[in-house]
Amino acid sequence: MIKLTQSLNCWGTEQFSGTLKQELENLDKGSIPLHLATTQGGLVDDSNISALINHCTENEKFLIIKIGIFFNEIIAGCNCNDEPVSDNTYCEFLVSIDKNTAETSFSL
Numbered sequence: 652m653i654k655l656t657q658s659l660n661c662w663g664t665e666q667f668s669g670t671l672k673q674e675l676e677n678l679d680k681g682s683i684p685l686h687l688a689t690t691q692g693g694l695v696d697d698s699n700i701s702a703l704i705n706h707c708t709e710n711e712k713f714l715i716i717k718i719g720i721f722f723n724e725i726i727a728g729c730n731c732n733d734e735p736v737s738d739n740t741y742c743e744f745l746v747s748i749d750k751n752t753a754e755t756s757f758s759l
Contacts, residue, residue: 653754655746656736668704675702675725675746685722687759688742694725696737705743714748730757 658671675683685695703719723737744757 653678653755655723655748655755656753659714659748659750659753662709663755667707671704671718672702675718675720676700683720683744684757685720685740685742686759688720689724690740691724691726694727694735695724696725699723709750713748714746715741716746716748718746719743722757 655674656665657672657696658674661667661670683700685697685700686693689695698724703720703721704716705719706717708715719741720743721739721741724740725735725737727735742759744759746755746759747756749755
């Protein structure tokens with residue numbers, strides 16, 4: 652389970668967006684389900700993702716953040732040499748951070 656503890660601790664401060672961006676970009680590969688946003692084969696190169704914080708809100712239980720993620724989708728065998736190429740891709744997720752545990756979920 653992913654926990655964004657530093658982001659939760661910064662909620663309501665000027666550091667929140669920067670901390671969340673940093674935590675998202677430093678997650679282990681495969682932590683963000685980017686494969687759900689692919690359109691050309693489902694292969695993801697998440698070695699160099701970039702996150703944007705688009706909107707933040709909260710309810711009694713969760714912080715709810717709309718984020719944008721830039722990453723590369725690998726398109727296998729689509730050129731003359733049959734070698735994969737990479738395509739820049741953007742998608743948006745809703746990130747829910749539990750206010751009590753910092754457990755985090757992603758939905759496309």
